[in-house]
Amino acid sequence: MLSLIVSSYQQHYFEQFSENVKATIGDDFEYEIIQQWNPSVMGICEAYNKGAEKAKFDNLLFVHEDILFETKDWGSILIDYLKSDNVGCIGLAGANYIPNTPSPWWVIEGYANSHLSHFNKKTNKRYNYTFEAKENGLLNSKIIDGVFIAVKKTVWKKVKFNEGLKGFHGYDIGFSIAVSQIKQNYILNKISLVHYSSGNLSKEWLESVIKAYSFVEKAKTKIDNKLELVCFNYFADQLRYLGFAMSDKTEYLNQFISYKKLGLKNWLKAKRKIKAIKKYNN
Template sequence: MLSIIISSYQQNYYDQLVKNINETIGDGFQYEIIQMWNPNLMSITKAYNLGAEKSKFQNLLFLHEDIVFHTKGWGEKLSDHLDKENTGIIGVAGSSYVPAAPSSWTVDEKYNFANILQGNKQNTDFFHIQSTKANKTKVFAVDGVFLAIKKENFIQFKFDENLPGFHGYDLDFSLRVSKKYQNYVVDDILIQHFSGGNLDKVWFDANVKVKEKLGSQFGKQIDPEVEKKVFLGFLYNFFQHYPVSRKNILLTLKFYPKKLNFKDHLKIVKKYFNYIRYSNNINKKFNTNY
């Protein structure tokens, strides 16, 4: 039994998905679909929490509407996964590493796991991302396109309604759940997604807010190479959206990674030096005082 909750604003996608679910979830499987009509009426966290309050079944699935299922009988498969002891979130894409610097769930190829057909809004092309190594792969962060969890576990966490808009909610929710339960990416439920996401300033700011809130104490291992790469990517994105100033440099240093070797420290110091050296050119695009 499954309650499927969808924050919806594109009726054509929603109608297509409902038809697809009816055809693929499995004969005799009990489910309900809760459409939260949300053309910027509320944050996705609010929509999802309200949808969960309306749900009547013990398993919840928070789902984007711009997808279709390719797997037949996926309802029972999902229920079986959720019934396993100590299971938190079941997803189709996620990561097993949490770096010190703000980032999405996509951290690095060796830690990213997914089984999804990724396409575009025009539905003109798609490609299969298949990097799972087992039927269930342990992860911390889970992508928001597909988030399944038992209702009794969801009630302990819920979505953080202090996060505005439509970004960062999945990272925040899945990382909080991972502190008590084990999240997984599974390889036996295949969906096709019609959007690659919008990695704009709002998305970036949401990831920074989640990192400030939750930190990076997940798992015991530290990968210096990944830490360096993610931090340099964070710096690049940060100064795409904010001017180079003393205040902003100090802000970025809050996320400086630990346990780097001397060469990596030196590379980051040189990067800061170049941002400061060319700050006048970088800051020309910002119409603000800094």
């Protein structure tokens, strides 16, 4: 009933993950785990597409190997949600707004939610996040975090992961936004897991997010001018702190500043932000 697809490069994590799935997914629940061994030999988009091609079930779950499920019988819970014809992606974290500026979901204030636990290996601390939802446990979303992306195989076939992204970042943004153009994405608070990574914001990460944005058409939605400025400023700061050359910073900031999205007042503030970054170039 469910094919779990993992782009894997840490065998000890994969073995731990496989045992955890066996113990939690549900007795007599039909599933398979497709380990696409990938120690940086291909981008995650290619790995996920190769794995999905091998899948024998109609329901797919693209998932990281450094996680542990805590909900019992979660397989049946997930399948029940995937039955609806209008469902696109189901995730555990994401945002129900697509900013004009390339942005991670957690920056999209007022639209971002997650039902995840993160374990920081350095501090040995666990951080739990969740959200309130209607009785069905779902919230509408557009962008889905890549730690857990469930989708029907028929939907994946229409969109697939864009193999123009060669690395290991941005794939979730590109895929979930593309799916949101044809179906409704959701995030769910009925399946709990622990993720043993908090992510790594790097220059490569931001370059991938920028590229992911170039591949998708963003649907026309109600514009939140205030939020657009928040995302633009975050984007500008990341370009600065992650070591982009001044020429690249100028190109990207001019590319993504939008009078229509920001409105006059915020557009002027964004222009001042660009001026400040040029002045304090480092």
